[in-house]
Amino acid sequence: MKRLTLLFTVLALTFVSTSVFAQFTQTQMVAEWQRAKAYTKAYLDAMPEDGYGFKPTPEIRSFAQQMLHLADGNFYFASSASGKPSPIGQTSAEKTVAQTKEATTKAVLDSYDFVISSLQGLTTAQMDEMSKVEGKDFSRANIYGKAFEHQTHHRGQTTIYLRLKGVTPPGEMLF
Numbered sequence: 001m002k003r004l005t006l007l008f009t010v011l012a013l014t015f016v017s018t019s020v021f022a023q024f025t026q027t028q029m030v031a032e033w034q035r036a037k038a039y040t041k042a043y044l045d046a047m048p049e050d051g052y053g054f055k056p057t058p059e060i061r062s063f064a065q066q067m068l069h070l071a072d073g074n075f076y077f078a079s080s081a082s083g084k085p086s087p088i089g090q091t092s093a094e095k096t097v098a099q100t101k102e103a104t105t106k107a108v109l110d111s112y113d114f115v116i117s118s119l120q121g122l123t124t125a126q127m128d129e130m131s132k133v134e135g136k137d138f139s140r141a142n143i144y145g146k147a148f149e150h151q152t153h154h155r156g157q158t159t160i161y162l163r164l165k166g167v168t169p170p171g172e173m174l175f
Helices: 002-046 063-082 101-120 124-128 140-164
Strands: 130-133 136-139
Touching: 002 063, 002 101, 002 124, 002 140, 063 101, 063 130, 063 140, 101 140, 124 140, 130 140, 136 140
Parallel strands: none
Antiparallel strands: 130 136
16 A cells, blocks of 8 residues: 555656646746856856967867857757757857957857747747757757756866866856
């Protein structure tokens, strides 16, 4: 009897949490992207101008290239999920934007604004619709999740760049 009660409790919580999650997912996602934008801006602000071209080793991206690659991902994934054309079209910010503090910061923050506005333009029902990325079908919500993982990964990589330049990275901004 205890097992049956536990099973029904777990199932009930699953259905309740799923329906609540579905109702506020978009709002929560927008809030998370706004937080991520502020966190990334803190990284961009922390790096001195002369650190934007810095590469810890010759074969990896510079700080600016990492951040511009992050922007490219934001534009790509948000465009794929929302169906809205990327404001940079088919070009690459990493390859076309000047790797200065000012130009890099603008491009990166613009990419977050595009993600946030594209998210705000979708209904909850549209978030469940399928869209293609790299020839595979994903829900739009899942694509935004992949974008979030991508930007977190590349921002995190730049922590060592800051440390090597003698800069203390921004503290965590989990909330």
